[in-house]
Amino acid sequence: MPEWRRRSSVDDSEATRRRFTRRQWARRWRLGRLLAALVALLMVVAVGVWLVAYSSVLGVKRVDVQGNDFVTDAEVRSLVQIDDGEPLARVDIAAVASRIEELPAVKSVDVSRKWPNALLVQVRERDVVAVIQVGQRYRGMDETGTMFRSFARLPKGVPVIRATGELSAEVRAEGASVVGALPAKVARRVEYVELRTVDQIDLVLRDGRSVVWGSAEESATKGKVLEVLLGEEGTTLDVSVPGNPTVK
Incomplete structure (x- = not known):
């Protein structure tokens, strides 16, 4: 083989080796940068988790x-x-x-x-919709019958619930639900709600008239009917059957 061809072959091999070496170093450099970036990211995440979940820096003050x-x-x-x-x-x-x-x-x-x-x-x-006397104090209750506060005196404008029989939680809840369903105009005119049983509930108005209410069913409808009947003459207003009310 001519000398010039041998030298060309050697030069080509050397150039190839150098290119291979440069590619190897380039790959290693890219991999190193990627690993460094990943380590830095993990450190940032770890510090963030520590700050949020374990340190008092973002703690309740x-x-x-x-x-x-x-x-x-x-x-x-x-x-x-x-x-x-x-x-x-x-x-x-x-x-x-x-x-x-x-x-x-x-x-x-x-x-x-x-x-x-x-x-x-x-x-x-909770909102007080009615009160009931317990001993020497008045207990306020919400529309579910839950008693949650006391009054030394009867609060103005709040209907009173009176029980003639046993005041069970069920009866108390029925009475409170009746008061809670009353239109504001009607509620202001109620002196007290009389509870006998869950099916025998009456209202006594501040003007002395009585209202036969029946059970707590359809209380919203009964309240609207009663609002209309308030303008009628008579001492007894019966809305126990709201589709057929009577005045006596």
């Missing part, structure tokens, strides 16, 4: 309470039961809400995270 009137902020906060600085992300929201809902005056509650360092508790309290 205050509890904000909204929507409460009768229930005090202190009562609500006492039932949150979390340590100061506890990571906000790890607070058991459902458990906190469940404890606060045990307060008799609380109808519902919504608990949420208020980043970076607060817990927001939004309270919805």
Whole structure:
């Protein structure tokens, strides 16, 4: 083989080797950069998880309470039961809400995270639709019959529930549901609700007239019918069958 061909072959082999070496180093460099980037990403994620879930940097430093009137902020906060600085992300929201809902005056509650360092508790309290005398005090109840607050004196404009028989939870709930279904105009004119049984409920108006109500069924319809009958003459208004009311 001519000398010039041998030299060309050697030069080609050397060039090929160099190109191969450069490609190898390039691949190793790219792989190294990729591994470095992956390690950096994992470190950022790890630090982020630690900050959010385990450190006090994003921990609870205050509890904000909204929507409460009768229930005090202190009562609500006492039932949150979390340590100061506890990571906000790890607070058991459902458990906190469940404890606060045990307060008799609380109808519902919504608990949420208020980043970076607060817990927001939004309270919805029960409304007093009627009162019932227990001993020397009056107990306020909502439309479900749940008794949740006391009054030393009879509050103005709130119907009173009186029971002539046993005041079971069922009877109390029936009476409260009747009052809760009354139109505002009618409720203001009710002196008290008399409960005999769940099927024998009467209303006594402030003007002395009586209303035969019957059971709590169709109370919304009965309330509308009674609103019309209030303008009629007579001492006894019967809406126990709202489709066929009578006045005597």
